[in-house]
Amino acid sequence: MALNIASSPHMSKPLRTSTVMQRVLLCALPGLAVQIAFFGWGTLFQVLLAMLTALISESAIMKLRARPVASALSDNSALLTALLIGVAVPPLAPWWLTVIGTAFAIIIVKQLYGGLGNNLFNPAMAAYVVLLIAFPVQMTSWVAPISIAEHSPQLLESLRIILAGTQISVADTFQQGIDGFTMATPLDTLRTDLSQGHVISDILQKSAFNGVVGAGWFWVNLAYLFGGLLMLKMRLIRWHISAGVLGALSICAAIGWMWEPATHVSPLMHLFSGATMLGAFFIATDPVTAATSNKGRVIFGAIIGLLVYLIRSYGGYPDAFAFAVLLANLTAPLLDYYIKPRTYGHGRASS
Amino acid sequence: MNLIDIIEQNTLWPLTGGIHPAEMKHLSNQTTIARLPLAKTFYIPLPQVGDSALLVVKVGDRVLKGQPLTKSAGAMYLAAHAPTSGLITAITPHASNHPSALPELTCIIEADGKDESVPYHSAAAQELSKEELIARIREAGIAGMGGAMFPSHIKLRPAAKIELLIINGVECEPYISSDDRLMREHAANIVAGIEIIQQLIGARRIVIAIEDNKAEAAAAMTSAIAQSAALKPIALVRVIPTKYPSGGEKQLIQIITGKEVPSGSIPAQLGIVVHNVGTAYAIRDAVVEGKPLIERVVTVTGGNIEQNGNYWLPIGTPVSHVLQQLKLRKDKQAQVIVGGPMMGYALPDANVPVLKGTNCLLIPKRNELTHASAERACIRCGECAQVCPASLLPQQLYWHAKAEEYDKANAFNLQDCIECGCCAFVCPSEIPLVKYYRVAKAAIRKDRAEKVQAEQAKIRFEARIARLEQEKQEREAKAKEAAERRKAAMNNDDKDAVAAALARVQAKKQAQATTAPSNDAIAAAVARAKAKKQQAISATDTATDDKKSQVAAAIARAKAKKAQASASDTSAASASTLDTPAQDSKQAQIAAAVARAKAKKAAQTAPAQNNEVADKLATDGVEQINSTNDKAARVAAAVARAKAKKTAATESSVESAEAPSTDQKAQVAAPDDKAARVAAAVARAKAKKAAQTDEQAASETTLTEAPATQEKADEKQAKIAAAIAKAKAKKAVLSGSDDAEQTEAMSKQADDNSESSSVSAADAKKARIAAAVAKAKAKKAAEQDNQENQS
Incomplete structure (x- = not known):
């Protein structure tokens, strides 16, 4: 009788990588929906464009590397990267911006480092930084929230603007109202005005802010927070990194705010502005580029939170998640080396 | 905080990591423990023969049920008995119940179906001394029945003082229910076994640990304890949360006491001993009834078996017989797992015997346990580290094991891995992590063994070099001594000869002097001058010779002393070696005398x-x-x-x-x-x-x-x-x-x-x-x- 042999354990709980990625994508949907609601259809097109680019890039590079294409595509990791790039670029950014960014993320940052599990840097964030440095104008021209914009492009109009590929002409066409439908993000406005000597209370009276935090951004962040909590509930991520990010950011912001409220915004503003919630739950938690031990992950998150606060408050860029995540990625191997959990029977053995 | 206080506090510590796999115990724990028809042929492995056991039967012998097949020849002896009456048809290597199925020495008994037993001598445990208890347990061949199969008579004589005895009825592996059924049906006998264990080790507290998914077993044990006068004051049943792998010895100690067994040591160092409920039952059988360990409860379960349940199986029953009796479903991809789905091993061959540690035979349907799928890249999600009961970083171990960087894997405490399989269970990339660790551990073991061998070879080589060097020195010393003796002999001869010649010359000279009187005076003068000169020279020569002889004598004395010293060192050796110092000293004295004589002679015979x-x-x-x-x-x-x-x-x-x-x-x-x-x-x-x-x-x-x-x-x-x-x-x-x-x-x-x-x-x-x-x-x-x- 021929018996089938295998090594133990013979039992496993099927929660596969592809399932995990798929669920993370689903958890990001509320945030994406709110973003579309506030900033128009552009974001949806950007996400779809990024996903298409990601799948094509991944297939091509897997073929070049003579690896199975189907299994790489079916793990859904490329789609997640694409989603993050799609929601990070300005909604009406020219199509080539997204295509370049996504292709760079998949081909260079992920596959050339050895594919899933081997990349040193978060692909989406590396791509974002490349775009931000190479195309600063396009990358900082965010659209005005629908609620305060005089005019917002509709579905097909958005598509036409994206495919036209020139930001300038678009801006000319729609230059009306406060400052057309493109404007600086609240964080950008904040840092520009602060540098001009305004105080926080005055700045917050601007139309970009609805009293406390940026118009529209509050709800986007809230939606991503909801998605993040959903992921925690579904055990797709662990709490350590997110808690580290939000904890460090809150503490730093609180200290600054209490010390000099005129020039430092409240922790609430920090937590619900820009990419905070998206970054804390969907970007920083990428396991491949994070530390692996629980303690290490808390520290990893705290490094991101601290860097975000420092760059936002004192750096040259309005938002800082991409830079903070990349810098923290660099520390991950070191954290893994120095921060190991105490193994059973070692050290405090019999207390 | 001492152990007693900890137990009194009645708290449980959480298990680090762990998982909740589907329990699947209901498949087999619904029916009472049954019996199967006896097999025709039994295979009793005798791996200890030639090591710590001696064979007492031979091919062709008729053996009765319970008759010992071996006798003790070492401390680790584990007795083997005939499980039924029959004829020994062969004692030969046969496929073993092991993942490798490598053949090991096996006594093959052809059952005669009569199942005649040797008479068992019952006894009252309370009346026996510790030595008698140990002897009965030893002769009954009791081994740890949780799977380790360590001889119980050794574990029952711990070197350290035992404060806490833990009886392990956790049975945390999915599917297995043999201990569960045993506790439900034979709680009184298990408690009687615990009493015997307690009589031997005298623990201050006894904890019977049972998972909360075995409420009936816990209830049965609680009532049995309540009826035991000896155990009632010190023993308690502790129901612990169901979580795999709570039943691991180290994990159970952590849950019950909050203490950790230090890496590389045993629980006895903490004053704790853990025994399985099945072992307690077998100890009672051995001591009270005099019945050796020849059968055990085995859970036979899985989707490919029609009659799931627990069975009393004689040790040595072929697995194939069990499968046949319980109607194995036809399946080309059949799998037989010995033990549970988490830590059990798949048998390559079903014609192997049931052993003392075989608690379960799991015969799953295809895709019952897992869907076979390809290993994917590790995404460093860290889920494995979350569930690891030893707080290891499995993804790092995997990384280094895969790269064959075994020293780095060791730095991540690979040796503390208990191979429970939790990491592989949760891995989203379905990496067979435990397999990687086993390979790495085996490689490290091999490496260590090779290092030890190399070390021994080096010691051997150095000893050989030293021996050769010593032999060479001895040879040289001998040659030198011989040369000196020869020289001494030669000198003596020469001097004699010269003296004689000189005498003759003198005579001649005198004769010449008579023929040539005119030269007489000159000749006489020459002779005188010569004599003077030689006297002068010989005076110095004598001095130096004296010195030389003294030195020689001193050396001889030193040699004699040395010989004596070495002789006293080896005084335990044979009598002939004792004579050598005397001979040596004699030789030395002779040498000294010779030297002195030479010196004298030299002084006397100047022409030398x-x-x-x-x-x-x-x-x-x-x-x-x-x-x-x-x-x-x-x-x-x-x-x-x-x-x-x-x-x-x-x-x-x-x-x-x-x-x-x-x-x-x-x-x-x-x-x-x-x-x-x-x-x-x-x-x-x-x-x-x-x-x-x-x-x-x-x-x-x-x-x-x-x-x-x-x-x-x-x-x-x-x-x-x-x-x-x-x-x-x-x-x-x-x-x-x-x-x-x-x-x-x-x-x-x-x-x-x-x-x-x-x-x-x-x-x-x-x-x-x-x-x-x-x-x-x-x-x-x-x-x-x-x-x-x-x-």
């Missing part, structure tokens, strides 16, 4: 000097030959000078009276003088020639022709005599020309002698000495003549 020179030549080598020759020549010159002085003194007294006549004589003597010089030159040349030939010969002859030296010495003396004669002749020339012919004749004679001597090396020396003497004499005479002429 020449021999010593020869010895020196022999030992010091060719380079020194010239210098020693020079020395000899100088000695000879000194001798000559002494002689010359003396002659001068005598002549001046005699010839001063004839002063006027000597003027004329001096003129006449001039040509004679020339003749004398010519003779001297001839002698010199001959001496030189002899010296040239002797350079190599000197050493050879003195070393190899020791017996012949007696004869040669005679020749030597003769030549010396000849040389002296020649010198005398010259003297005669000086004193007057009347004896010219005679002188010529004598010098001729001397030449002849010299010629004959040139064959022998040692003779040449003599010739040279003689020549030198002659030369010196001639010179002296010439000077005197000149002085006389001037005056």
Whole structure:
């Protein structure tokens, strides 16, 4: 009788990588929906464009590397990267911006480092930084929230603007109202005005802010927070990194705010502005580029939170998640080396 | 905090990590433990035979149920018994119940179906001493029935004081329910077994740990404890949360006490001992009923079996028999797992026996446990680290194990991995992590074994080198000693010979002196001078010889002492070695005596000097030959000078009276003088020639022709005599020309002698000495003549 042999354990709980990625994508949907609601259809097109680019890039590079294409595509990791790039670029950014960014993320940052599990840097964030440095104008021209914009492009109009590929002409066409439908993000406005000597209370009276935090951004962040909590509930991520990010950011912001409220915004503003919630739950938690031990992950998150606060408050860029995540990625191997959990029977053995 | 306080506190500590796999125990725990028809053939593995057990049966023997097959030959002995009555058809290697199924020595019993048993001797446990209890447990072949199969009689005699006894009824693996059913149905017997264990180890507290998914078992155990007078005050049933792997020994200790067993040590160091409920049951059977461990409860379950349940299976029952009886479903991809789905191993062959540690046979349907799928890349999600009960970082271990960086894997405490399989269970990339760790562990084990072997080889090699070196030194010492003995013997012979020769020469000289009275005085003077000289030399020689002999004696004494010391070191050895120091010291004394004797003799026989020179030549080598020759020549010159002085003194007294006549004589003597010089030159040349030939010969002859030296010495003396004669002749020339012919004749004679001597090396020396003497004499005479002429 021929018996089938295998090594133990013979039992496993099927929660596969592809399932995990798929669920993370689903958890990001509320945030994406709110973003579309506030900033128009552009974001949806950007996400779809990024996903298409990601799948094509991944297939091509897997073929070049003579690896199975189907299994790489079916793990859904490329789609997640694409989603993050799609929601990070300005909604009406020219199509080539997204295509370049996504292709760079998949081909260079992920596959050339050895594919899933081997990349040193978060692909989406590396791509974002490349775009931000190479195309600063396009990358900082965010659209005005629908609620305060005089005019917002509709579905097909958005598509036409994206495919036209020139930001300038678009801006000319729609230059009306406060400052057309493109404007600086609240964080950008904040840092520009602060540098001009305004105080926080005055700045917050601007139309970009609805009293406390940026118009529209509050709800986007809230939606991503909801998605993040959903992921925690579904055990797709662990709490350590997110808690580290939000904890460090809150503490730093609180200290600054209490010390000099005129020039430092409240922790609430920090937590619900820009990419905070998206970054804390969907970007920083990428396991491949994070530390692996629980303690290490808390520290990893705290490094991101601290860097975000420092760059936002004192750096040259309005938002800082991409830079903070990349810098923290660099520390991950070191954290893994120095921060190991105490193994059973070692050290405090019999207390 | 001590263990008792901890137990009193009634708290449970959480298990680090762990998982909640589907339990699947309901498949098998619904029915009472049943029995199957006996198999036709039984396979009793005897892996200990030849190591710590001896075979007491042979092929063809009829054995009864419960009859021992082996007897003890070592501490780790685990008895094996016949599970039923039948005939031993073979004792041969047979496939083992092991993942490898590698054959091991197995006693194959053909059952006769009668199931006749040997009589069991029951006893009351309370009346037995500890030794008797241990003996009964040992003879019954009780082993840890949780799977480890460690001989229980060893674990029941812990070296350390045991505070806490934990009875493990956790059974955390999915599917398995053998302990569950045993506790439900035989709680009283298990408690009786626990009482015996307690009688042996005397723990202060007993905790029976049962998972909360076995409420019935816990209830049965609680009531059984309540009925035991001995255990009621100190034992309690502790129901712990269901979580895999709570049943691991280290994990259970952590849950019950909050303490961790230090890495690389055993629970007894913490004052804790853990026994399985099945083991307690078997101990009671062994002690109270005298029944050896020949059957156990085995859960047979899984989707490919129609009658899931627990069965009393005799140890040695082939797995294939069980599958056949329980109606294995047809499946080309059939899998038989021994143990649970988490830590059990798949059998490559079903024709292997049930063992004492076999608690479950799991025969799953295809895709019942997991869907076979390909391993994917690790995404470092860290889920494995979350569930690891040992708090390891499995993804790092995997990384290093895969890269074969075993030292780094070790740095991440790979050796503390208990292979529970939690990490692989949760891995989203379905990486068979435990397999990687097993491979890495095996490689590390192999590496360590090789290192140990290399270390031993190095020690062996170094010991061999040391031994060879010692042997070499001993050989050299022996050779040296032999050489010294030979030399000593040679010296004695030489001296005797020289002494004899000298005596003969003296006699000859006297004879010559009678024929040539005119030379008498000179000859006497020469002899005297020589004697003086030799005395002077011998005085120093004696001194040095004395010293030498003393040194030799001291060395001999030291050697004797050393020999004695070494002998006392090895005094435990045979008697013959005890004799050696005595012999050695005797030898040393003899050597010392010999040395002293030599010294004395040397002092007595001064002419030995020449021999010593020869010895020196022999030992010091060719380079020194010239210098020693020079020395000899100088000695000879000194001798000559002494002689010359003396002659001068005598002549001046005699010839001063004839002063006027000597003027004329001096003129006449001039040509004679020339003749004398010519003779001297001839002698010199001959001496030189002899010296040239002797350079190599000197050493050879003195070393190899020791017996012949007696004869040669005679020749030597003769030549010396000849040389002296020649010198005398010259003297005669000086004193007057009347004896010219005679002188010529004598010098001729001397030449002849010299010629004959040139064959022998040692003779040449003599010739040279003689020549030198002659030369010196001639010179002296010439000077005197000149002085006389001037005056």
